[in-house]
Amino acid sequence: MEALYCYHCGLPVLPASSWSVHIAGAERAMCCPGCEAVAQTIVDNGLSDYYVTREGFSPTGDQDALVPAELRLYDAPEVLEQFAEKDAQDAGVCEATFLVDGIRCAACVWLIERRLAGVQGVQAMNLNVATERLHVRWRKDGCKPSDILKAVREVGYTAYPFDAVRHGEQLQRAGKKLFRQVFIAGLSMMQVMMYAVPVYMATDGTMDVDMEGLMRWASLLLTLPAVLYSGLPFFQGAWSNLKSRALGMDVPVALGIAAAFIGSTVATITGKGDVYFDSVTMFIFLLLCSRYLELVARRKAASALEKLQYALPASAARMPGFPDDRSTETVPAAQLCEGDMVLVKPGEAIAADCVIVEGSTAIDLSLLTGESRPQRKESGDALPGGAVNASQAIVVRVTKIARESTLSTLVKLIERAGQGKPQISLWADKVAAWFVAALLVFAVVIFGVWHWIDPSRAWPIAIAVLVVSCPCALSLATPSALAAATDRLVRQGVLAVQPHVLETLYRTTHVIFDKTGTLTLGKPVVRNVAAFGQADAMSCVKAGAALEASSAHPLAQAIVNAARHPQGGDVVATDIEHTAGQGLEGCIDGVRYRLGSAAFVAGIVRREAPAAPPSGFTPVYLGTSDGWLARFDLADKIRADAKAVVEYFQAHGKKVILLSGDQDAVTQRVASELGIETAHGAFLPDQKLEFVQRLQLDGAVVAMIGDGINDAVVLRAADVSFAMGGGAALAQTHADTVLLSGRLSSVVDAYEAASQTMSVIRQNLAWATLYNIVAIPAAAVGVLNPWLSGIGMSLSSAVVVINALRLRRVPRAPAAVTREQGVFESQAA
Amino acid sequence: MEALYLLIPMSIVIVFIAIWVFFRASDSGQFDDLVGPGMRILQDDDRPETSDSSVNTSSELDKKN
Numbered sequence: 001m002e003a004l005y006c007y008h009c010g011l012p013v014l015p016a017s018s019w020s021v022h023i024a025g026a027e028r029a030m031c032c033p034g035c036e037a038v039a040q041t042i043v044d045n046g047l048s049d050y051y052v053t054r055e056g057f058s059p060t061g062d063q064d065a066l067v068p069a070e071l072r073l074y075d076a077p078e079v080l081e082q083f084a085e086k087d088a089q090d091a092g093v094c095e096a097t098f099l100v101d102g103i104r105c106a107a108c109v110w111l112i113e114r115r116l117a118g119v120q121g122v123q124a125m126n127l128n129v130a131t132e133r134l135h136v137r138w139r140k141d142g143c144k145p146s147d148i149l150k151a152v153r154e155v156g157y158t159a160y161p162f163d164a165v166r167h168g169e170q171l172q173r174a175g176k177k178l179f180r181q182v183f184i185a186g187l188s189m190m191q192v193m194m195y196a197v198p199v200y201m202a203t204d205g206t207m208d209v210d211m212e213g214l215m216r217w218a219s220l221l222l223t224l225p226a227v228l229y230s231g232l233p234f235f236q237g238a239w240s241n242l243k244s245r246a247l248g249m250d251v252p253v254a255l256g257i258a259a260a261f262i263g264s265t266v267a268t269i270t271g272k273g274d275v276y277f278d279s280v281t282m283f284i285f286l287l288l289c290s291r292y293l294e295l296v297a298r299r300k301a302a303s304a305l306e307k308l309q310y311a312l313p314a315s316a317a318r319m320p321g322f323p324d325d326r327s328t329e330t331v332p333a334a335q336l337c338e339g340d341m342v343l344v345k346p347g348e349a350i351a352a353d354c355v356i357v358e359g360s361t362a363i364d365l366s367l368l369t370g371e372s373r374p375q376r377k378e379s380g381d382a383l384p385g386g387a388v389n390a391s392q393a394i395v396v397r398v399t400k401i402a403r404e405s406t407l408s409t410l411v412k413l414i415e416r417a418g419q420g421k422p423q424i425s426l427w428a429d430k431v432a433a434w435f436v437a438a439l440l441v442f443a444v445v446i447f448g449v450w451h452w453i454d455p456s457r458a459w460p461i462a463i464a465v466l467v468v469s470c471p472c473a474l475s476l477a478t479p480s481a482l483a484a485a486t487d488r489l490v491r492q493g494v495l496a497v498q499p500h501v502l503e504t505l506y507r508t509t510h511v512i513f514d515k516t517g518t519l520t521l522g523k524p525v526v527r528n529v530a531a532f533g534q535a536d537a538m539s540c541v542k543a544g545a546a547l548e549a550s551s552a553h554p555l556a557q558a559i560v561n562a563a564r565h566p567q568g569g570d571v572v573a574t575d576i577e578h579t580a581g582q583g584l585e586g587c588i589d590g591v592r593y594r595l596g597s598a599a600f601v602a603g604i605v606r607r608e609a610p611a612a613p614p615s616g617f618t619p620v621y622l623g624t625s626d627g628w629l630a631r632f633d634l635a636d637k638i639r640a641d642a643k644a645v646v647e648y649f650q651a652h653g654k655k656v657i658l659l660s661g662d663q664d665a666v667t668q669r670v671a672s673e674l675g676i677e678t679a680h681g682a683f684l685p686d687q688k689l690e691f692v693q694r695l696q697l698d699g700a701v702v703a704m705i706g707d708g709i710n711d712a713v714v715l716r717a718a719d720v721s722f723a724m725g726g727g728a729a730l731a732q733t734h735a736d737t738v739l740l741s742g743r744l745s746s747v748v749d750a751y752e753a754a755s756q757t758m759s760v761i762r763q764n765l766a767w768a769t770l771y772n773i774v775a776i777p778a779a780a781v782g783v784l785n786p787w788l789s790g791i792g793m794s795l796s797s798a799v800v801v802i803n804a805l806r807l808r809r810v811p812r813a814p815a816a817v818t819r820e821q822g823v824f825e826s827q828a829a
Numbered sequence: 830m831e832a833l834y835l836l837i838p839m840s841i842v843i844v845f846i847a848i849w850v851f852f853r854a855s856d857s858g859q860f861d862d863l864v865g866p867g868m869r870i871l872q873d874d875d876r877p878e879t880s881d882s883s884v885n886t887s888s889e890l891d892k893k894n
Contacts, residue, residue: 053871109868128862180855184848191844195837211833218837222844 006031008039008156010057023048038156047114047155054107058156074145074161084145084161092141093123098134098159100127100152111155119143119151134159178233178295182288185230189281191222196278209271216268219277226281227261230288247436255440256466257284263459274460279789283467286794290801316351317343322395323358326572340398344389345550346578352385352398359394359576363387392578393550428478428765439469439776446780457782464779468789469772477764480804485757488808492749498736504720505754507701511649512692514706515660515670518724518744519646520636526562528617528633532610533626540630544622546571547586547595558634559595559620583620593629595622597663618666638670641745646674648748655700659688659714688714705747706735722747753807760807764800771796 004013007021007028019030021039030036038058042050074080084096100112109127112134116125121142126135136148145161152159195215198207234257237250260276260283267273317328322341336342336352344350346361360378364387377383383396443465450458486496496502513519529537545563548556573593576586583596585604594604598621605623610631617633649656658679660667667681683691692702692714704718715721715735723735724744739746775792778784784792854860 109865110871113869128865176855176861179860180852183851183855187844187847187851191840194840214834214837218841221841225848 004029006035006057007051008035008058023051038154041115041154042111045115045118047111050107050111053110074149080145092139093137094140095135095137096145096161098136098149098152098161100132100134100157100159108157112152112157115151115155116148119147122148175295178288178292181230181233182285182292185226185281185285185288188222188226188230189278189285192219192226192277192281195219195222213268213271216275216277219275220265220268223261223264223277223281226284227257231257231284233291234284234287247433247440251436252439252443252466252469253287256463259459259466260463263463273456276460276463279463279467282791283789283794286791287797290794290797317345319343319395336398338398338400342396342398343393343550344396345393346389346391349388350383350385350396353383353400354385354396354398355382356380357395357397359392361392361394362390364390393576435469435772439466442776442780450782461779461782464782464784464789465776468775468779468784468792477768477800477804478761480801481757481760481764481807484804484807485753488810489750489753492746492753492810493739493743494746494750494753495738496736496750498720501720501736501750502754502757504701504736505703505751506758508654508703508720508751510655510657510695510700510702512657512659512702512704512718513646513676514704515658515662515667516636518705519642519658519670519674520638525558526632526634529562530610530631530633532628532630535629537630540622541632542571543573543588543593543629544595544620544632546573546588547576547584547593549573550576559632562632591624593622593624595620597621601628618662638673639744641743643674645744645748646676649751650675652751654703659683659691661685661688685713689717692717705744722750752811757807760803764803767799767803768796 004015005011006013007023008030011031013019013029013031017029017031019033019036020027021030021036021043022028023039023043028039030039035058042048080094084094086094113125113127116122116134116136119138121139122136123139124137127133128135134152138148149159149161195218199212199215231254234250234254238254241247241251257280260280263273264275264277264280267275316331316336318331318336319326319328319341321327326343328343341357342351342354350363356377356379358379360376363375363377363383382399385400443462446465447458447462450461482502485502489496526541529541531537531540535543541559541563544559548559571588573586573588576584578584579596579600582600583594585592585594587593592604594601598619601621601623604625605628606625607627610621610628617635620632620634622629622632646656655678656676658667658671658674658676660670660679660681661683662681664681667679671677671679680687680691692704695702696717696719701720702718703720703722704715705722706715706724715723720737721735722737722739724739737750771792775784775789775796779789
């Protein structure tokens with residue numbers, strides 16, 4: 001069989017598929033309707049030249065991404081206000097900056113710009129390739145923001161509104177300033193060198209004293225901008241270090257620059273002694289270069305996080321007809337007004353400050369206050385925006401407009417990702433501080449010793465010692481490696497929220513998987529409904545769906561989905577009460593129902609349970625006090641990459657364990673299929689927690705991978721935890737790492753990144769140590785002069801940063817895996 | 830060699846002029862995107878331009894970035 005690949009995105013085309021587009025005189029096969037639509041749009045707009053000049057395959061045209069309904073949220077005036085600016089002269093004209101994903105080559109730029117030029121109402125646009133930002137100006141009456149976003153998506157790219165005012169500007173200004181400082185330092189270095197070389201070259205007596213004086217004065221004048229403008233970051237850094245009574249790496253650098261510059265100035269004015277203007281400028285230039293490199297690396301890391309932050313405006317489920325009508329509509333959180341009724345499902349964040357109107361629940365405030373235990377809230381209690389609803393669906397009345405609360409949650413999460421420093425980094429900082437202190441003392445001693453041996457060499461040698469030492473490499477070694485690794489992980493769809501993730505993951509001895517939604521797809525489907533009593537199967541499904549309507553648990557979604565197929569009268573359940581790991585209870589037409597495990601439902605039925613389903617299915621029972629009503633048999637598919645992931649960790653000497661709240665038989669079946677030796681089913685959250693803690697007592701370092709609300713406690717207890725991206729928001733905020741890609745193999749990516757990062761950090765630290773051990777004594781005995789020291793120190797920093805930047809490269813993943821998984825998902829859905 | 834007494838001060842003045850020119854260029858956004866302009870000249874439309882020419886993709890917005 002001949003393998004066929006999609007002409008648009010390069011994925012293999014399944015034999016049965018028949019999608020194709022006529023491009024450049026031939027029918028080209030497409031892998032999916034998404035790619036077909038994208039390619040057709042490109043051809044219809046007269047842009048097929050794109051396929052001639054592009055340098056690689058295009059991003060897959062994901063069907064869902066084509067026309068998502070959420071795009072319309074951006075058209076709301078309140079949201080528009082947040083990201084777009086009105087033109088000063090013409091009120092009908094708007095300007096906004098968008099972030100565009102997936103730009104790879106010239107053809108991408110051309111394609112996006114041409115496509116946008118065809119959108120009615122767009123007046124001007126400019127795509128900045130370096131920053132991936134698209135600036136658009138459009139007439140409000142001509143088109144809406146969603147039209148622009150849709151146009152970009154139609155040709156296969158994703159764009160988000162980008163709030164330039166709030167975030168980008170500051171970063172950009174810092175980068176721009178540093179670039180200017182590097183440029184000025186470079187210019188001044190080159191000129192000063194031109195005056196220095198003749199003086200070095202001239203043999204005694206061939207250059208008259210006046211000429212040498214003129215050269216010196218010229219050098220002094222040209223060094224001024226380098227010291228006063230380009231050297232500012234070092235002086236500011238040293239000053240803030242001294243103010244906070246800490247010895248950072250800027251202190252010896254600033255001292256070295258100041259000493260060399262003042263010494264040379266004095267020599268120039270008095271006409272006696274040596275000048276080191278060339279060393280000063282070169283030192284500043286090289287150091288700034290390594291700083292610029294570091295800033296670029298760090299900004300790359302930050303940009304990936306930024307994109308997440310602006311992915312979509314937080315939305316809320318408003319209930320306009322409450323309490324008569326319980327239907328909800330999705331609105332942007334910014335549009336919520338005082339008095340709006342909003343349904344908050346378990347695991348969802350609360351969009352705005354509000355008061356509970358119906359239901360009672362536990363609220364998790366840990367993001368806002370740091371209080372880790374969920375707090376019980378009853379009807380009438382006030383809730384702060386940004387808190388997370390931990391246990392049951394509630395209806396709330398908004399008391400204050402949203403704006404700050406939800407946003408601040410997101411911002412906090414992302415800031416937390418960047419703020420904290422892992423242990424190893426803190427350790428390096430501490431060492432660097434001692435190192436600097438020792439160095440200063442050493443420089444003074446060396447100065448004294450040389451003053452005694454040869455006074456004319458004391459000054460340059462002391463400067464050389466100050467300059468050559470590289471605590472920068474020491475304190476750059478870890479943060480630059482971590483920043484580069486974090487950035488790569490975000491691009492691979494792994495968001496590390498806690499700073500210690502990479503470090504701890506590397507040390508992990510036990511890897512614990514949850515089953516549902518982690519090793520399996522988490523999208524179980526109802527395969528069979530066994531009705532036991534008076535009611536027919538369909539009405540049982542409907543009753544179950546009504547009970548589960550507001551639950552985020554995957555089993556609940558399956559029942560809700562099963563009820564959706566044929567239309568029928570809507571059944572409404574009230575007073576729904578969750579019992580973690582067991583099931584839920586609620587009222588339909590005045591009758592109390594229980595839905596969940598056999599033991600839980602038996603609590604209300606008080607009769608012998610009906611026959612269990614064939615093994616391998618997950619049964620969910622429905623019953624009232626009158627008797628058993630039905631058994632829903634659910635089955636879940638194992639993820640395509642699960643076996644590979646389990647085998648990977650086993651091959652790397654980790655103990656793989658499966659813990660599940662699901663029935664033991666089902667758990668054992670999954671475990672044996674995947675080759676996991678230790679598996680425990682029917683574990684309640686408390687038991688899982690106890691299990692993890694017992695392992696930890698024995699000295700194990702536990703990595704936990706899970707999803708779902710029930711796992712939150714265990715995820716927090718594990719040394720390092722992962723939450724699948726599809727899981728409830730609560731699990732995400734408690735986990736150290738969020739797998740945004742929704743692929744299990746991302747855990748392997750994370751582990752690989754972790755071990756690579758640790759080896760890069762070790763290399764960097766070893767290099768920094770070796771360098772300092774060799775270079776400082778060399779400078780102290782007078783082998784290195786100041787400008788050689790400058791080069792040595794800058795090279796050492798550059799080696800560390802460049803070594804760290806290697807981590808940014810994403811290893812190529814075989815496209816077939818993603819594709820295969822896509823097929824499995826569509827089968828399961 | 831006397832010419833050097835004139836040339837060296839002149840070179841200093843020229844360096845400062847270069848610094849001034851660089852600052853102006855940097856302020857006007859010359860160095861913000863060093864990749865894109867090179868890509869844009871590579872491609873042509875494969876359909877002749879229609880009458881609608883109100884759109885420009887040029888440098889009008891460069892300052893904004």
